[in-house]
Amino acid sequence: MAKRSKKTKRNRKKTPARSAATAAPSALAKLSTAEIAAELQRREQQITRLQAKQQRLLDQLNEVEAEIQTTLSKLPRAGARRNRAPLSDVIAKSLKGGELTIPEIVSAVGAAGYRSRSADLRPSVSQALLKDERFERVARGTYALA
Numbered sequence: 001m002a003k004r005s006k007k008t009k010r011n012r013k014k015t016p017a018r019s020a021a022t023a024a025p026s027a028l029a030k031l032s033t034a035e036i037a038a039e040l041q042r043r044e045q046q047i048t049r050l051q052a053k054q055q056r057l058l059d060q061l062n063e064v065e066a067e068i069q070t071t072l073s074k075l076p077r078a079g080a081r082r083n084r085a086p087l088s089d090v091i092a093k094s095l096k097g098g099e100l101t102i103p104e105i106v107s108a109v110g111a112a113g114y115r116s117r118s119a120d121l122r123p124s125v126s127q128a129l130l131k132d133e134r135f136e137r138v139a140r141g142t143y144a145l146a
Contacts, residue, residue: 087114087116088131090109091135095144100142101143102122102141105143
């Protein structure tokens, strides 16, 4: 078996780098100076038109963003309270007059302007009556302030 010589950095043959003079002629080299100047002018005009178009689009985008912000500011915030007072406080005010049944409390809460997303306010009122220590059960379905 013949022994191969190891190529090291020292004994590698270096290929000369291509200079601009030996490189293949580019497309620009084939054009006259007047043609290159005309092409530069055409591209500068195109850049000017594109920059104007960009500015118009940015202005439109700013208008749309402002419209979005205006619309969002008119919407109720997520989690924002719909009522001035919690349900238990409204119930307490309605019970100041004395004992009331659950249907009477539900009517009084609705008359006080309490709004709920629930189709039926009765379960919410019942839960509030059970959880709040300000209310005591006087009889079945009848509550008063403690």
